[in-house]
Structure formats: C-alpha cells, structure tokens
Amino acid sequence: MNRSRIIGIAAALLVGVCLIAPSIVLGQTEAPAVSGNAIDGDYGYGLPPMVSKDGQRVDDLIIIVHWFMSALFMGWAIFFVYCLMRFRARAGHKAAYDPIKAKVSKYSEIGVAAFEAFLLIGLSMPIWAATKSEPPPETEATHVRVVAEQFQWNFHYPGADGKFGKTAADLVDTVDNPLGLDPNDPAAEDDVYATELHLPVNKPVICDLTSKDVIHSFSLTVMRVKQDVIPGMRIPVWFTPVKEGRYEVACAQLCGNNHYSMRAEMVIEDDASFATWLEEVGIVEEFDEDELD
Numbered sequence: 184m185n186r187s188r189i190i191g192i193a194a195a196l197l198v199g200v201c202l203i204a205p206s207i208v209l210g211q212t213e214a215p216a217v218s219g220n221a222i223d224g225d226y227g228y229g230l231p232p233m234v235s236k237d238g239q240r241v242d243d244l245i246i247i248v249h250w251f252m253s254a255l256f257m258g259w260a261i262f263f264v265y266c267l268m269r270f271r272a273r274a275g276h277k278a279a280y281d282p283i284k285a286k287v288s289k290y291s292e293i294g295v296a297a298f299e300a301f302l303l304i305g306l307s308m309p310i311w312a313a314t315k316s317e318p319p320p321e322t323e324a325t326h327v328r329v330v331a332e333q334f335q336w337n338f339h340y341p342g343a344d345g346k347f348g349k350t351a352a353d354l355v356d357t358v359d360n361p362l363g364l365d366p367n368d369p370a371a372e373d374d375v376y377a378t379e380l381h382l383p384v385n386k387p388v389i390c391d392l393t394s395k396d397v398i399h400s401f402s403l404t405v406m407r408v409k410q411d412v413i414p415g416m417r418i419p420v421w422f423t424p425v426k427e428g429r430y431e432v433a434c435a436q437l438c439g440n441n442h443y444s445m446r447a448e449m450v451i452e453d454d455a456s457f458a459t460w461l462e463e464v465g466i467v468e469e470f471d472e473d474e475l476d
C-alpha cells in the first residue's frame with residue numbers, strides 16, 4: 184500500500200470518528216423492559232437516566248473525563264497524521280535515528296500529568312469522600328438487606344420493629360425460607376421478604392449486600408451505584424432516590440450461565456404507597472405460612 188493511501192485512510196478514520204461521535208451521544212432508543220414492565224426514563228447511547236441525590240456529581244466527573252480523553256485522542260490523532268506526512272520516505276531524504284528533543288512535547292506531557300493529578304486529587308477524591316465515606320444515620324434511612332443468589336435478587340425488610348431477624352446459612356430453603364430466617368427469633372416474625380425492591384422517595388437508603396453463593400454485583404444504574412456482592416461479607420451501600428418510577432436492578436458481574444436473567448425491578452414511590460406495599464407483601468408471606476401448616 185503506498186504512503187499517500189495510508190495517510191488518506193488515517194485521515195478518513197479521524198474524520199469518521201469526529202462525525203459519528205456526536206450522533207452516538209445524542210441518539211435515543213427505547214428503554215429496556217424487565218419482566219414485561221416498562222422501565223422509566225430515556226435510555227440512549229449517552230448516560231442513562233439518573234434519579235439519585237448524589238448522582239449528578241458522579242455524572243459531572245464522567246463527563247469531564249470523557250471530554251479530556253476526547254481532547255487527548257484528537258491531539259494524538261492529529262500528531263499521528265502529521266508524522267505520517269512529515270516523516271514519509273522521500274527521494275533524497277535519509278532517516279535520522281537520534282532521539283528528538285522538543286519543548287512542545289515536554290510541556291504538553293507535564294500539562295497532561297498536572298491535569299490528571301487535578302482530576303484525581305481536586306475532583307474525584309472530594310466526590311468520593313462526600314458520597315462514600317459516611318453512611319446516612321440509620322434512624323433516618325430505609326434499611327434493606329440484599330441477598331444475591333444464582334440468579335435472583337432477594338430483598339429483606341426488617342418490618343415494623345425495625346430489627347432484622349437472625350439468619351443462618353443452614354436454615355436457607357429456596358422455597359420456604361429463601362433468606363434463612365431463624366423462626367425462633369422474635370425479631371424475625373414481622374420481617375418481610377420480596378423479590379422486588381420498593382423504596383420511598385426522597386429518603387436515604389442503606390442496602391446491606393451479601394451473597395448465598397458466588398460473587399455478584401449490585402448495579403443500580405439510575406442511582407449511579409455499583410458494588411460487588413461477596414459471600415460471607417456484609418457490604419453496605421447508600422443513596423437517596425429523588426424521583427418516583429420503576430427502574431432496573433441488574434447483576435453486573437458474570438456469575439454463571441443465567442447471569443443475563445439476574446434482574447429485578449426497583450420501585451421508587453411515595454411514603455403511603457411504600458407502607459401499603461410493605462403491608463401487602465407481609466400479608467402474602469403470612470398467608471403462605473398458613474397454607475404450609
């Protein structure tokens with residue numbers, strides 16, 4: 184392939200990326216559906232919908248990093264095409280093997296390193312410290328235990344007494360006792376089990392994550408929350424939902440053959456609807472126990 188053709192292909196690729204990128208960012212498609220129910224919010228090729236109090240800060244960081252990487256990409260791509268043209272083989276020219284010393288490259292490298300340090304120390308660390316180091320007070324938060332298993336999410340609510348009943352791995356029964364609740368513990372009597380995550384709007388949420396089998400990852404894209412779920416560990420995550428709606432809970436860690444089907448729904452609703460739902464789910468559980476007796 185001759186050199187001018189290589190230069191032409193490189194330039195065409197560069198122009199192509201510049202033309203396609205904005206249409207990808209601006210494009211919108213249908214929201215994904217979970218078990219037949221429509222999921223709220225506009226899903227496109229850009230950032231997914233965000234309904235969390237602290238989410239905007241995470242989004243700002245993602246956007247800044249992407250603009251910075253785009254500028255770096257453009258800089259390197261222009262330099263690449265320049266080198267192809269400037270240092271092509273020509274009659275009467277001989278390649279020089281001495282290292283090149285240029286002030287432009289030295290200062291641009293220092294500039295990139297300084298900006299990266301600013302990204303880490305000036306932007307990322309303060310956001311991380313503000314949103315991830317201190318959980319909200321337990322008395323003000325909705326507290327849920329999230330128990331992952333192949334290939335389902337289980338949600339455990341403490342019930343009216345606000346206390347989670349004791350659980351034990353050897354009490355787990357997939358059909359009758361999916362959480363492994365201890366029937367002799369009085370705190371377990373009013374506990375609620377659900378496969379859908381319901382949460383009241385505008386109130387902090389603490390989710391304690393654990394797994395029955397392998398490593399999963401609790402992914403609430405709309406809350407900008409993603410955390411590995413590890414058997415034998417209790418890992419808390421917290422967030423504050425700010426918009427009512429029906430959203431997706433996904434597993435973001437390849438956890439086995441049916442990993443793709445490990446999805447649940449998260450319903451953000453007002454206080455009254457949440458209280459009604461908790462009561463209804465509780466009633467269903469009691470009814471099931473009567474049936475079994």
Ligand SMILES: [Cu+2]
Binds near residue numbers: 331398435437442
């Ligand atoms: Cu999983």
